[in-house]
Amino acid sequence: MTSHPRDEERRWWKEAVVYQIYPRSFKDSDGDGVGDIPGIIEKADYLADLGVDCIWLNPVYESPNADNGYDIADYRAIMDEFGTMDDWEQLRDELHKRDIKLIMDLVVNHTSDEHAWFLNSRASTDNEFREYYWWREGRDPEETDLDPEVYDTPDDVNEVPPNDWESFFGGPAWSYDEDSGEWYLHLFDRKQPDLNWENEAVRDEVFEMMEWWLQKGIDGFRMDVINLISKPEGLPDTDPENDIETIDRAVNGPNVHDYLGEMRERVLEPDFLSVGEMIGAPMPMETARQYVTPGPEGDGLSMIFHFEHVLVDRGDDALELTEWTLPDLKAIFDRWQDGLAEAGWNSLYFNNHDQPRQVSRYGNDSEYRRESAKLLATLLHTLRGTPYIYQGEELGMTNYPFESLDDFRDVATLNPIRSALEAGEIESFEAVKDRARAMSRDNARTPMQWDDSEYAGFTDPDSTPWIDVNPNKETINVEAERADQNSVWHYYRDLISLRKEHDVIVYGDYDPLTPGHESLWAYTRTLGDDSLLVVLNFSDDETQFESPEDLKGANAEILISNYEADVSDVADAVLRPWEARVYDLR
Numbered sequence: 001m002t003s004h005p006r007d008e009e010r011r012w013w014k015e016a017v018v019y020q021i022y023p024r025s026f027k028d029s030d031g032d033g034v035g036d037i038p039g040i041i042e043k044a045d046y047l048a049d050l051g052v053d054c055i056w057l058n059p060v061y062e063s064p065n066a067d068n069g070y071d072i073a074d075y076r077a078i079m080d081e082f083g084t085m086d087d088w089e090q091l092r093d094e095l096h097k098r099d100i101k102l103i104m105d106l107v108v109n110h111t112s113d114e115h116a117w118f119l120n121s122r123a124s125t126d127n128e129f130r131e132y133y134w135w136r137e138g139r140d141p142e143e144t145d146l147d148p149e150v151y152d153t154p155d156d157v158n159e160v161p162p163n164d165w166e167s168f169f170g171g172p173a174w175s176y177d178e179d180s181g182e183w184y185l186h187l188f189d190r191k192q193p194d195l196n197w198e199n200e201a202v203r204d205e206v207f208e209m210m211e212w213w214l215q216k217g218i219d220g221f222r223m224d225v226i227n228l229i230s231k232p233e234g235l236p237d238t239d240p241e242n243d244i245e246t247i248d249r250a251v252n253g254p255n256v257h258d259y260l261g262e263m264r265e266r267v268l269e270p271d272f273l274s275v276g277e278m279i280g281a282p283m284p285m286e287t288a289r290q291y292v293t294p295g296p297e298g299d300g301l302s303m304i305f306h307f308e309h310v311l312v313d314r315g316d317d318a319l320e321l322t323e324w325t326l327p328d329l330k331a332i333f334d335r336w337q338d339g340l341a342e343a344g345w346n347s348l349y350f351n352n353h354d355q356p357r358q359v360s361r362y363g364n365d366s367e368y369r370r371e372s373a374k375l376l377a378t379l380l381h382t383l384r385g386t387p388y389i390y391q392g393e394e395l396g397m398t399n400y401p402f403e404s405l406d407d408f409r410d411v412a413t414l415n416p417i418r419s420a421l422e423a424g425e426i427e428s429f430e431a432v433k434d435r436a437r438a439m440s441r442d443n444a445r446t447p448m449q450w451d452d453s454e455y456a457g458f459t460d461p462d463s464t465p466w467i468d469v470n471p472n473k474e475t476i477n478v479e480a481e482r483a484d485q486n487s488v489w490h491y492y493r494d495l496i497s498l499r500k501e502h503d504v505i506v507y508g509d510y511d512p513l514t515p516g517h518e519s520l521w522a523y524t525r526t527l528g529d530d531s532l533l534v535v536l537n538f539s540d541d542e543t544q545f546e547s548p549e550d551l552k553g554a555n556a557e558i559l560i561s562n563y564e565a566d567v568s569d570v571a572d573a574v575l576r577p578w579e580a581r582v583y584d585l586r
């Protein structure tokens with residue numbers, strides 16, 4: 001049984017609740033329809049009232065916005081639409097004044113094609129910046145299975161790319177450059193060329209830039225697709241016969257641990273929160289442990305965002321949906337809770353700016369919206385790890401009722417649908433509408449709902465938001481929920497404050513009780529003499545929980561629940577639809 005953590009095992013970022021802000025959609029202060037940094041400053045008290053400990057700010061750097069800021073043109077400048085460096089400094093100070101830390105998004109697998117490095121790199125084949133990116137000659141189509149028709153090259157160029165990799169946003173991962181007659185690699189949009197980390201000069205630039213931000217007083221980084229930075233030797237083609245796709249080629253490359261080790265030595269400290277986004281799934285647990293084991297044995301990241309639970313309902317291609325089951329979901333979480341029990345630390349999330357809204361996906365966003373939003377929150381805030389709240393999640397915000405392709409803004413939705421339409425693979429948007437609605441990243445990007453006014457208080461009524469406001473802002477909004485003691489918002493606030501009072505929530509061992517059950521997820525958390533029992537009913541029906549013998553008759557008190565519950569006996573409890581109970585078993 002784990003006892004209370006020794007001081008050296010404690011970290012602020014283990015005890016923290018992180019709140020993610022997608023600035024474009026949070027709060028617009030100047031009426032241009034786009035959220036901005038002064039807007040976030042206006043809401044600093046809101047964040048403090050909710051009780052969160054740290055903000056993760058999505059990219060606010062100068063960017064042409066091919067991918068909403070994930071295509072950075074200048075790492076040391078703030079995007080005009082979002083404000084100025086003075087605004088950013090004020091935000092940092094306003095947060096710190098309220099004891100809220102701030103971590104920045106670090107996007108260094110790629111830059112924008114409008115970054116000075118890439119503009120230089122593109123200008124000639126022999127200058128120092130050429131080696132900052134992945135430039136290669138094309139191949140003779142005869143020597144490959146690739147169809148030259150598919151690629152966007154001038155008519156007199158009969159070439160196919162250096163390999164057959166596909167962009168994660170659809171289409172080829174290489175674009176042809178007419179001036180130099182070579183191709184450059186971009187695992188995402190063509191406006192996001194991949195940096196060549198093999199080049200020491202690139203690593204120096206990145207580490208200096210990180211240091212520059214740390215000197216400005218930030219508390220860490222969220223590292224965008226950081227497990228893509230090392231590419232495999234020789235950039236080999238995929239191998240469909242052996243089920244090896246682009247993603248398998250691209251993730252966790254041969255030098256990734258060396259690069260991160262160098263980063264740890266040169267810029268990171270254990271007290272910074274460093275959370276690495278790790279795409280591709282499943283990830284071998286050994287690899288995961290290497291990322292999150294403190295240095296010098298490991299890479300020393302605080303934690304990672306893996307993707308296994310957010311791929312549970314996806315098929316092979318980006319827009320394919322499959323059924324998910326609770327036992328599958330539990331198996332994923334159990335594997336990670338167990339895998340990082342001794343070494344490393346977990347992050348806990350269902351939502352972010354890339355995922356549909358959790359209550360629409362894993363809960364029931366109609367009849368039991370409130371109950372299921374609270375149940376999902378209970379889960380994320382009582383597993384072992386650091387919970388991340390994505391803006392609006394604390395209101396139980398839902399997916400958006402998208403009707404046509406024009407409603408979408410996201411490249412990751414638009415690119416593949418447009419290519420499928422162009423290639424005649426689908427006849428119209430209707431063919432993929434259901435999937436796009438369920439899965440688009442735009443679900444998470446509709447404006448934060450502050451009140452029930454025209455644009456939900458996100459922007460001026462006489463302006464136009466960059467993406468539509470969800471019509472359910474009439475009832476789901478901050479103002480209404482703060483006024484209602486039973487709201488999802490108050491429940492989040494209670495969960496956040498419970499974490500501060502109970503070490504067992506942060507540091508306790510996790511033991512699952514119902515791994516195979518179709519609709520119940522029950523587990524205990526134990527730290528010394530402290531013990532919690534969590535029981536969650538993931539269904540629209542009443543479900544009986546048969547408690548293990550040793551818990552029957554235990555002296556239990558409800559710590560938090562999403563229903564009125566006055567139950568002290570945990571034996572054979574009948575849980576109502578989407579009921580969540582946390583018992584203190586002391």
Ligand code: GLC
Nearest residue numbers: 067070107188224225353354
């Ligand atoms: C990450 C970001 C996502 C972005 C992509 C490319 O997955 O979270 O929003 O599109 O990386 O930078």
